[in-house]
Amino acid sequence: MSEIGGRSLCPCQQKVLFGQFSTEKRQHIARKREWQRHPLAELKERRPLVKNQVSVKPATYSSRITTDIPFHESPGASFDRYLENKPRVFEAIFPDKQRSQQLNEEEWRIQMLPINFLFLTVRPTVDTRLKCKSGGRDYPPEVPKEVAKVIELDITRWELQGLDDVFEPSHFELGVRGALYSERQGSISRLKGQLEMTMGLILPPMVALIPEDVCGNVADSVRPQTIL
Structure with missing residues (x-):
C-alpha cells in the first residue's frame, strides 16, 4: 500500500500536471488555429493590392x-444662316423632344438611351452645348480658317443614373466634341462634320475581372446610341 501510495499523486500534484497538460493543449490548439488563419489573413492583405492594381488602370x-x-x-437660304439658328440645329441632331430640355440659349439636357451592360442598365444624362463661330476665331483644328461659319458641339456635364454604389465606377469621363460646317469650292458646296467621343472609366471591383474585349464590344454598341 505504501508503494502504491508513493506512486499515486497528491491532489496538488494532479492539479499541477493537469494544469500543465491543459495549458500545453490550449497552446497547441491556439497554434493550430493560428496556422489555419494564416492563409485567410494573407488573402485579406492581398485583396486591397489586387483591387488597387485593377482600379488604377482606367479602361x-x-x-x-x-x-x-x-x-x-x-441663294436665298445659305447653310451659314441655318447654322445661326442653334435650336433648329439641335433638333436636327437630337430629334426626340421628349428626351431633351433646353437649359439656356446654348445648352440642352439630353436623356440618352439606356445602356445595357451585362446585368446592369445605365441611363446617362448629358448637358450639350452648341456654339456658332465665325471669322476663323477659335475654330477646331480640323476646320479651315476660310470657312465662314461653324457650329461646335461639346458636352459640359454628365451623370450616370440607375447604378448602385457597388457598381458605380470610381472614375468616369465622357468627352464629346463635334463640328459641322459648309466648305465651298467655287459653285460646289460640301457638308462636312466631325464627331469625336472618348470614354474612360475605372471599373468597380464587382466587374473589374470582365475581359477587356467584352467591355470593348459593349462600348462599340453604346456609341451609336449615345451619339444619335
Missing part, C-alpha cells in the same frame, strides 16, 4: 465619325 474607348457629302445651297 479607355474612343470613336470618331466624319461626314463629307455634296449638297446644294439655295
Whole structure:
C-alpha cells in the first residue's frame, strides 16, 4: 500500500500536471488555429493590392465619325444662316423632344438611351452645348480658317443614373466634341462634320475581372446610341 501510495499523486500534484497538460493543449490548439488563419489573413492583405492594381488602370474607348457629302445651297437660304439658328440645329441632331430640355440659349439636357451592360442598365444624362463661330476665331483644328461659319458641339456635364454604389465606377469621363460646317469650292458646296467621343472609366471591383474585349464590344454598341 505504501508503494502504491508513493506512486499515486497528491491532489496538488494532479492539479499541477493537469494544469500543465491543459495549458500545453490550449497552446497547441491556439497554434493550430493560428496556422489555419494564416492563409485567410494573407488573402485579406492581398485583396486591397489586387483591387488597387485593377482600379488604377482606367479602361479607355474612343470613336470618331466624319461626314463629307455634296449638297446644294439655295441663294436665298445659305447653310451659314441655318447654322445661326442653334435650336433648329439641335433638333436636327437630337430629334426626340421628349428626351431633351433646353437649359439656356446654348445648352440642352439630353436623356440618352439606356445602356445595357451585362446585368446592369445605365441611363446617362448629358448637358450639350452648341456654339456658332465665325471669322476663323477659335475654330477646331480640323476646320479651315476660310470657312465662314461653324457650329461646335461639346458636352459640359454628365451623370450616370440607375447604378448602385457597388457598381458605380470610381472614375468616369465622357468627352464629346463635334463640328459641322459648309466648305465651298467655287459653285460646289460640301457638308462636312466631325464627331469625336472618348470614354474612360475605372471599373468597380464587382466587374473589374470582365475581359477587356467584352467591355470593348459593349462600348462599340453604346456609341451609336449615345451619339444619335
